[in-house]
Amino acid sequence: MQDYDPQSAEAKACISQPAGIHTLAPSPTNPRKSFPDAEMLEMTESVKQHGVLQPLLVRCWPVNYAYPGDTMPYYEIVAGERRYRAAKAAGLTLVPVLVRDLDDRAVLELQVIENLQRKDLHPIEEAEGYGLMMDKHGYTADQLAEKIGKSRSYIFGRLKLLALSPDGRRLFQGGLLNPSTALLIARIPTAKLQAKAIQEITSTDGYGDVMSVRRAARLIQDRYMLKLAGAPFKPWMDDLVPSAGSCNDCPKRTGNQPEIFDDATSANVCTDPDCFQAKRLAQTAREAAKVVAAGGQVITGKAAEKLAAYGIQNYTTIPGYTQLDKTCYDDPENRTYREILGDDLTPTMIEDVQQHVLVPVLPNTVLAEKLQAAGLRSRDADREADEAKKAVVLAQERTYRDRLLAQVRDSLADQTLNGESQMAPDLALSLMRRIARRLFERAGDNDTLRKIIGFWKPTGRNYTERRDAILAAIDSMNLADCWRLMIDLMVVGSSMCNDWSMQYEPRELIEVASLFGIDAEQVKASVIPEGTAPSATAEKHAYPSEAAQAQETNRAETPEGAPEAAPAGETSTAENETPPADAGLIETNEKPFAGWLAFVVGDQVRVRANAKGPTGKKRKCCGREGVIEGKQEACCLVRFGPGRDVVSNLAWDEIEKVETPSATETPATDIQPTDATETSLIETDEKPAHADCAERPYQHPEHPNLRWSGRGRKPKWVEAWLATPGNTLDALKPTARCDKTADLFLEAA
Template sequence: MNAPLPPGAVAVTALPVAAIAASPTNPRKHFDATYLAELAESIKSHGVIQPITVRPNPDTHSVKLYEIVVGECRFRAAQLAGLEHIPAFWRELDDKQVLEIQVIENLQRRDVHELEEAAGYRMLMDRHGYSVDDIADKIGKSKGYVYARLKLTALCEAGKDAFFDGKLDASTALLIARIRGDKLQQKAVKDITTGGYNGEPKSVRDTKYYIENAFTISLKQATFKLDDAGLLPAAGSCTDCPLRSGNDPDIFADLDDVDVCTDVKCFEEKQLARRDQLIANAEKHKIPVLRGDDITHDIMRHQYGLYGLNNERYIALDAKCDDDEQGRTYREILGDKAPVSALIEFGTSANNKQIAEVAEPTAIAKALKKAGIETKQEEEDPEELAAREQEDKEREQRQQELSVEEARRATLLEKSKAVLNAGGQLFYEDVLRLLVIGFIEQWFEYFEPETTLMAEFGYQEPEEGDDPDYEALAEQALAAIKAWPLSTLTAFTAALIGNEDLHPGHDWQAEQKAAFLDPLAELLKVDTPTQAAQAQEVGATEPKGKTKTAKKTKAKAGTAATASPNEPAAPAKTELLHAQAWPFPTGARK
């Protein structure tokens, strides 16, 4: 039984394979080699059962007389099978008709890749003026379906390759395609395809969580007005931005919140621009700007967010007013009449600094009273007051301990530099090498090494948007240290001691770094403030002779002589210290 003729087609004709050209507008660009080989074997046995469809080649300069409209897979398989002729329907079609057949009809097949489907829809729109509604009507799908497919065309090349290779599915590819910029997309592809357990791809759930946290941000965190188009003129307002989730619900159908920004870099630039505005305005009106050491504990108990602000000192204008039945912020209630006592710049690191306008409670109370809102005066719970006072005492004590630690480290640095400047060595080479290795291992395990340290090992910073490969850097660092001469080891040790990252940023960090500094203090015989105080206590309670004996015994047990800032270190008198004799825990280090 003969196959029915397509509309406008002539009868089936056997055309020379050599006279047929593939169509440049065919959206299908990837052909499965295994499938083609199997189809070629079938053609050898049974021939081409379903004829291909061709039209006269519009390229009159080509030696190929015909162009394939439908059936490129069969054509390629026929070539593999060695056929000289192939059955074909011959039709007179213009470019628009050809593309409609290739996209609307042919792309509805199950084996068509989503990226090829997307490319076909894009060609219909770009070349022949189709709208999303037109395509949706033609293929019987929703507009959201078409928009989602079209968004896949924004996927970076690395993402497309991973998608074709089966490392990404359509939903994950769409999440990546929504990320702004090729570099960030490339980072996402790498992290998603290799960031799972044992280097496997992340799960769908983990991928969604990763992208939402790394590449989107809630506009509720904005310190600027969302409708302010003049803050960053090149970006315009957030309310009209297509990268705001609520402005493109078809693309961001998986996001429940309409106020999600999907261009984190733009958001950060607006935050900085607003910060500069606030600071300039504060300086103009002589309003103090509190930052760094200005923010004492009685102002902010911690800097993880505005909820750390001590409301007995300052109240944030963007905080909700507890006395307002509508749950508005102080700024929303008071508008331009909101008092500003100071600006506070806070954050746990240089990368997440925020700035807030704050006012003293008395100023807020007066402004609210004028606005017709009476504030409630609540008596503080005595137990809570006592607990807070105790907490303040403990924190003050800890600050004193950290001050002592700072002084000790400053003394260590001075002593170490004095030894080096005088041409001496800090202590024996094997101890020094293992000490530095131990510190580096700890650093890479708990902290991100700063650029200056990375440069010591010839490590190049990755391009913007990529994270350093700390594992590779650690291996590179340890290999270098094991080959360093003594002079390099001693110089690098002094650099580590003086590095700002060795100063305690918080309690846990100070305790961890004592593992590196304590043995150095003992080996250099640094008389720290704590040790000096202990020595005074011993001298006050014991006979002088006994005290001198104790000091002599302690000095004799040392591994390196004490060096003063103006004198070189005397040669050590004891045998080489090995790992088992270290004055600090070795753990599993070798």
């Protein structure tokens, strides 16, 4: 773009002529002060090759101008200083010039307009040019806007940049501030506050980035622009700080300079925090003087900071004082203390050291007296009275319970004669049931309780239902079952072990076994051969081994659970076999629950029709039959076909055994009852009927429900019975035991 239009009328009136470069000098009023080196090198190379193609606009050097050197130059460069510098650097002695007769006003006007056409003119240099035109030649903002074709707010925004401090100008020209942030800084009235704002805006964050223009504007509005509407003084007062005058007429109020503060949210905003603070302190001192003159007390400075170091808010608790404008929560109407007591008060004034305002308060002792005189009772007093009443009731309740416990213990002592219990059977049974219930409830949810539930085999679809079934059956348990459940709760935990606890003896289990005359070493020798390392049999103590599980699968059972009949001519070898470690477990004729002990590897199983996966979605394999490939405590692996057709994570309650009837099925009269006719798991105190004894060839000595027809492989409870020396099958016949069933364990109590 050309510096000067040679086709204009003024240019045609002048004639281009050569001038010695030593006769020219830059104009002292030229707004452009910066000439980047890279651009000047580029222009110098162009001048070396092509010369100066565009003549410089000059005028005769004014006599009232100071000399730039030792002698007065002939011409002042009005426009074209960059071409002059490039020609001088290129070594030229002559340059083309246009000599014109111009006054100072016209020169400055041409310089500003010509430089505005250059995109690299810095905003500070542009602002200095506007300032010269307004200060020396009387231009107004409207005239400048019309002359250069810019808006009025643009002119004021550029002029406001002149309010930047020297450090601000240096950073702006160095590129650390852009025109937007520089204008935000320039609107802050004092150099001290400008320096603080510049430090906050130009500091980098953790990513090395500086603050954006939007964040910088928000920061300055929040910290350096104060709303006059919330000021503790009246903005129209002009006698608080006489040198500052009234805020309404102050040029630092945003409403008085809308062209500069066009982004302000309100016209009543002070942009001079120092002046605002001075007026606030003056107002505080004036109010304090009035309080002291009226006989009141004022607490300021260090004393106020000691009471409330972080200022006074509605939620602030001041030691020994209460704010009058704070809500009284003892009042049913939630009024403030001032509204309750009225304005006829002489409060104590405490200075808020953060806001520098005086806050009216009353000492707590004075406030309590005035509230009582006003007929308002403190809720704290009511609360203390309620606490005293509760303490009396609590003491009475404790005395009652201690006395009741003492009488219960005395009653227990009365049931003893010469060290022998004289307790009635029904009372003993009730107490045993309550003790069993309490122990069962406190057992929690752990592996021990799960193993106990596995022993008792209650009905239920899952663990929770089976646990609740045992809990519900305790109220109808007989004395024997109560003893058995309490023994289970006491010793089952000792029977469990793992790879690190197997090195310790189950002391509690051994001690209880010795009370019943059981030789623990003999039982151990029957399971663990002499010289075998304990680690080799650790798994056998926790769960049945895989070999034992595989052996169980060879026992084909009828659909009703009756054992397979032995082939003709063969006798069962169960009497000669060593009882398994879990031979003492009680079996019922119910279907076992779907769990770890109920299934073994190799079992033929079927996926239940309503089986659902962990997400609650019905499984695709419902109804399919397969074989158990592997076991875990919570699930199993089932193979449905050859190859890789294996489904994992099938829960135990999602599968059921597929029973295959034996070829030599026992008569229907010997088959144990089906699910529809089988009785409850937990035995009651009722005596079995004698008429039923003939239909039960062999029955459990403690549970009449458990019976065996005498054919096929013996159940575990029969094997456990025969494992004890002196026990025979004849002793299990109902005719020999039905008369003793009712009193079997009553004598033990």
